[in-house]
Amino acid sequence: MKQPPGKVTRSDVAKIAGTSVAVVSYVINNGPRPVAESTRQRVLDAIQLTGYRPNGVARALASGSTKTYGLIVPNISNPFVASMAHVLLQESLDHGHVMLLGDAGDDRQRELELIHGLLNRQVDGLFYNSVDRHPYIDVIQASGTPFVMLDRVEPQPGVCMLRVDERQAAFQVTSHLLSHGYQQAGMIRGPLEMMNAQDRVQGWRDAMMAHKVPVDESLIFAASYTRQGGYEAAQRMLAGPGVPRALFASNEGQALGCLRAFAEQGIRVPHDVALVCFNGTEQSAFTVPTLTSVRQPLREMARSAISMLQNWDGEAKIQEFPHYLETGESCGCLPQTGNKTILK
Structure with missing residues (x-):
């Protein structure tokens, strides 16, 4: 016994x-x-x-490593954020580290508290996706803890970052939407205090200009990056003078909310409104209709993020990744399986 x-x-x-x-x-x-x-x-x-x-703490003090990483995200309910967290967790475990998750709940003060909490636990490194365009980089740098930004920030000394050209990707997926011949397109944008929201809006505008489709400012609807945000934006759209023939949602959660709102009012996708979205995940293949979406190579990004922490030397490093287009039925394409196009 x-x-x-x-x-x-x-x-x-x-x-x-x-x-x-x-x-x-x-x-x-x-x-x-x-x-x-x-x-x-x-x-x-x-x-x-x-x-x-x-005693894990004693062993950590002796070895200089806690064998833990910290991950700070704006909201884990976002399907893309959850997918990124999942692959980072798996890659961390493969490299002998456990992951401590900090969900800020879209709250800047909570985000700061999480940063201090993880730093006090002496994590070996941080993966950081900020709530808005004002991340607490100075706090992390003052601690000397290695960290990698998972979203785009302005390049600066000592900051390692994973980066994708979101403006170009938004241009590509909107261009695909307009290639079906739609002469009107609206957009559900994210919060403008977030840098990626501005990139996606500009990419949409670039595509509209390239295809000579007029921009109707009344068809741009602000929403949070959530299913509820997309649902409420679609409701405002349906209550207005007209529903656009085509629509670009700034993330998958918004697109899922749109599908629900449209279905409640008998609006068919893509027959009545064609729809594409940004940052699709595996969920996009299980909606009705399946969603055409821009995706990111999450597994490759997670491996690069781990490598950046393991080889961290205090110097700024930027790793760029291409998006790819996963074609579904929501844009007006015929049903297909595994139709993937890399966006250059």
Whole structure:
């Protein structure tokens, strides 16, 4: 029967195993000195008997590594953010680290509290996607903790960043939408205090100009990057003088909200309103109709982010990635399987 594990120490384990505390440490840490197999087994049996658990904090202080990373995101309910968090978690585990998740809930003050909390836990590095265009980079830099920005910020010394050309990607997916011959297109944009929202609006405008489709400012609807935001934007659209023939939603959550609002009013996609969106995930393949969306290579991005932390030297590094277009039925294309186009 196991002894109560309350304050079991390595000395207790060593006493039961009939060996020294140093040998117990060699077994637990798999070195630095070899231990005879019979002795090693006695130590493992003693650990099981006592219920001893190594002190992770003490080991971290000794090794200089907590084997943990921190991830700060604006809102984990965003499907794209959740997908990114998932692949980062998996890649971190593959590299021997656990991930501590901080969900700011779109609140700047909570974001700052999360940063301080993770830094106080001495994480080995941070992955950071800020609530808005004013991230707390100075706070992290002052701690000396390696970090990688997961969204675009202005390049500056000491800041590592994953970057995609969101303006160009928005241009490409809107151009695909307009290639069907639609002579009118609206947009559901994100909050303008976010830099990526501005990039996506400008990309949409670029495509409208390139296809000589007039921009109707009344068909631009502001919304949060959520399903509820898209649903409410579509409701405002339906309550107005007219519904655009085609529509670009700034993220997948907004597009999902649109589909619900349109279905409630008998508006068919793409027959009545053609729809495309930004930052699609696997969910886009399971909507009715399937969504045409711009996607990001999340697995490759996660691997690069991990590599940046592991090789962090305090110098600024920027890794750029291409988007790709996943064609669904919502834009007016015929049903297809796995139709992927890399956007240059």
